[in-house]
Amino acid sequence: MKKFVKNIGIFAIILVWLLLSVAIWIVPDKAYSDAERRNLAKFPNFSTEFGDDFDGYLQDQFPLREKFRSLKAMSEYYLWGKKDNNGIFVKDGYAAKLVYPYSQADTDNFTGYFSRIYQNHLQNSNVYLSVIPDKGYFYADMKMDYEQAVSDLRAGMPFATYIDIFPTLTRENYYRTDTHWKQETIIDTANTLRKGLGVKTVSQADYSVKLYTEEFSGVYLGQSALPLKKDTIWYIESDMLKNCTVKDVATDKIVSFWTPEAADKDGYNFFLGGSLPLIEITNPAGEEGKELVLFRDSFSSSLGAWMVDGYSKVTLVDMRYMSAQMLGGLVDFDGADVLFIYSTLLTNQNRGLFK
Amino acid sequence: MLFSSLTFLYVFLPLVIILYFVVPKGWKNSILLLFSLLFYAWGEPKMILLMVAVILCGYIFGLLLGKFPKKWLIALSVAIFLGILGFFKYCDFFIDNFNAVTGLSIPLLRIALPLGISFYTFQVLSYEIDVYRGSVPAQKNIIDFAMFVALFPQLVAGPIVRYSDIASQMKEREHSMERVSAGLKRFIYGLGKKVLISNALGAFVNAFRASTDSSVLFYWLYAAAFTLQIYFDFSGYSDMAIGLGKVFGFDFPENFDYPYLSKSATEFWRRWHKTLGGWFRDYVYIPLGGNRVKPLRHVLNIAVVWFLTGFWHGADWTFILWGLLFAVLLIVEKFWLGKYLNKSKVLSHIYLMFFVVMSFVLFNAEGVSGAIADFAGLFGAGGLPACSAETLYYLRSYLVLFLVSIVAATPLAKNLAKKANGTKVGHAICAVAEPILLIAMLLSVTAYLVDGSFNPFLYFRF
Incomplete structure (x- = not known):
């Protein structure tokens, strides 16, 4: 008995160790990680790479994986006092990605890519450029040189009139747990853009704000692995928007400004179907022949609804998901207002996307 | 594996x-x-x-x-x-x-x-x-x-x-529960040194290497971080090896004995990678005649041994220069400086740590040109600023780790535990606290590995 008491500590250690070792083989494998929004590794086939593949598999399928990820994140923040965990930082409940350092090479790639599009398609269009600051711009301890980034983007796209929306935004315009801005809060941003484009501004009174969900887990909630409070998604609605026709050109299907069916894995996909390459919005109340083309990233999924008023047609083009060669045959740019509007998350990291 | x-x-x-x-x-x-x-x-x-x-x-x-x-x-x-x-x-x-x-x-x-x-x-x-x-x-x-x-x-x-x-x-x-217990404990301490401290310091080193906003301070922090990283990595591996050996009934030789407490290069090499030092002593230095030869031959023997020691660590001139740097220090200590080093513990410790840190900058450099660039950075050549925004960010982010690492590189915790174990109450507290600490370490290590944290293997060149 005395010996048992003496060794009780080591028995406890061995027990924890063995429980985890056994649980590896008992706990069923998962196909997908909701928190990290990615497919998890499956048990590997036997090959000369089996050892490395098995290490990866075990890392993905380890029992209590999410709890361990949280434990690590909490150790990093609260024990070691780290400023970020895997490049994600949290302040006052707001999580964001560290966008650092400024990448001249990515900026050059971005401006070069869109300059080619301008040369090939946009000579007869009214071209504008706007840059959306990522959330970190407002509160990161270490941030890239945004002034330099905007300056280089403007210099690299001299054919576009720049519309500055930085002063219209604060951290509170963004979801706490996600990269994106909140649709119901960006009317000032939308009106700044609309003024820049030369169309009349819109009034909050023309739109009603409705609740979609109070259970929105943004991308940083999973990536930070910290117990952050979930976000609420509100959206705007109006008769004008309801009367519009929204078409997903790739599938030739009629969709909607509001797509809960697309939002099972990412709540933000509630807006305009998520990652669709080409969307045409036809507005019967718009001015005949007045068209807008948005070259955009996912921020414009929620911005789009604010930009429709006054235009008979708004086309949203996401060049991350379509080839530049197809552009001329799919979109008519003649006489249209064309707005390049991208987040600094993308302007600063795009070499794998725009080639 | x-x-x-x-x-x-x-x-x-x-x-x-x-x-x-x-x-x-x-x-x-x-x-x-x-x-x-x-x-x-x-x-x-x-x-x-x-x-x-x-x-x-x-x-x-x-x-x-x-x-x-x-x-x-x-x-x-x-x-x-x-x-x-x-x-x-x-x-x-x-x-x-x-x-x-x-x-x-x-x-x-x-x-x-x-x-x-x-x-x-x-x-x-x-x-x-x-x-x-x-x-x-x-x-x-x-x-x-x-x-x-x-x-x-x-x-x-x-x-x-x-x-x-x-x-x-x-x-x-001999196999016994006591040996298994001691072995597993030693293994977990080593694992913690490797994953929780060394890997985190490695991430700092990586951040420094990827920096676009460097400074003199950043260079010095990098040098300190790598000096600590390599110690915790290497001694952590040794602890794990010795612990596992104990579980299976073997008594492997000790390899590290708080080397950063040393006050001379001679003492440092009695505390750092002891089994390698012992190997070269017994199979190279002594067969060459050791110190029982004329002074010039003695100097040559030291130079040969440390040339080989450096070369053993990797096929690059930086490793050879690293070994030869220690040869020079050992020769200078043996024939001149040694007698002065005993006079001031503080100064001799500063002297030793300065050269140890410099030696590891050389050790971790990417070739001789990389080493020259690193030394230039350390001493502010080329108009490098004293500090930068990025340096301060990483300093604040890693400050706790630096402090913990420095304390953990000394026997302070070990001595405190030993002292506590000497009293009845202290012994009882330690008996409860140690398993809790070890389980916490094991689970933390698991958490870092599950999250796919930075986990380098420094011995790929050895």
Whole structure:
């Protein structure tokens, strides 16, 4: 008995160790990680790479994986006092990605890519450029040189009139747990853009704000692995928007400004179907022949609804998901207002996307 | 396979420990051999052939040297093992330098360096020499010999276990709950040093290397971070190896003894990688005559040993210069500075740490030109600012880690625990607190490994 008491500590250690070792083989494998929004590794086939593949598999399928990820994140923040965990930082409940350092090479790639599009398609269009600051711009301890980034983007796209929306935004315009801005809060941003484009501004009174969900887990909630409070998604609605026709050109299907069916894995996909390459919005109340083309990233999924008023047609083009060669045959740019509007998350990291 | 991997911790290790203790005594070495070969083959299956060849070669030469301890036979044996090491580790280095001197462009062989080759060839070499000298009998059982060479706890990162260290334990060794307990505790402490401290410092080193906004302060922080990283990595691996050895009934030699407490380079090398220092002392320095020769020859002996010590660490001039830097320090201490170092503990400690930090900047540099650039950065050459926004960000982010690392590099915690254990109440508290601490460490390590945190292997060049 005395010996048992003496060794009780080591028995406890061995027990924890063995429980985890056994649980590896008992706990069923998962196909997908909701928190990290990615497919998890499956048990590997036997090959000369089996050892490395098995290490990866075990890392993905380890029992209590999410709890361990949280434990690590909490150790990093609260024990070691780290400023970020895997490049994600949290302040006052707001999580964001560290966008650092400024990448001249990515900026050059971005401006070069869109300059080619301008040369090939946009000579007869009214071209504008706007840059959306990522959330970190407002509160990161270490941030890239945004002034330099905007300056280089403007210099690299001299054919576009720049519309500055930085002063219209604060951290509170963004979801706490996600990269994106909140649709119901960006009317000032939308009106700044609309003024820049030369169309009349819109009034909050023309739109009603409705609740979609109070259970929105943004991308940083999973990536930070910290117990952050979930976000609420509100959206705007109006008769004008309801009367519009929204078409997903790739599938030739009629969709909607509001797509809960697309939002099972990412709540933000509630807006305009998520990652669709080409969307045409036809507005019967718009001015005949007045068209807008948005070259955009996912921020414009929620911005789009604010930009429709006054235009008979708004086309949203996401060049991350379509080839530049197809552009001329799919979109008519003649006489249209064309707005390049991208987040600094993308302007600063795009070499794998725009080639 | 790495100790700091989930596969090792939660699949390999439980399996080998359970099987080891379940099988009859006569099978235990076979189980260890089988799992050691699996451990080695896990990451690079092809290299297992080389390991088997080294084992067979070492075994046959051992038997021959046991029967015919001839000079030419030991010379042949040493030449073969050094040849294997030279071919796999140094071939491209020699070709590269030959090309540079002659202007030729002989293509490099680009052979992948087999994991742990420097460690296991040195172990076999020491065995052959010991058998030749008659210090140990040749091992007749090939399973036992193969297990000695391939024994997974110390295979890839030491300590360098000599045959004479464990010859008797190959046949008879003690197994007990106390040894398993002590071994597992030591293993977890080592694992914590490696994953929680060394890897985190490694992430700082990486951040420094990726920096676009460097400063003099950032260079010094990098130098301190790498100095701490390599200590915690290496001593963590040694702790894990010694702990695992204990679980399986072996007593491996200690490899580190708080080297950053040293006050001279001489003392530093009595505390740092002791098994390597001991190996070169017994198989190179003393055969060359050691210090029982004329002063000039003595200086040459030191220079040769430290040239080889540096070269052992990697096929690059930076490692050779690193070794020679210590040669210079040791010679200067031996013939002049030594007597002054005893006069001030603080100054001698500052002197030692300055050169240790500088030596590790050299050690971790990317070639000689990289080393020059790093030293230039340390001393503010080229108009580098004293500080930068990025430096301050990382300093704030890693400050706790730096402080913990510095304290953990001293025996403070160990001494406190020892003192506490001396009283009845303290002993009771320690008996409860230690297992809790160890479980917390194990779970934290698991959390870092599950999250795929930075987990470098520093010995790929060894």
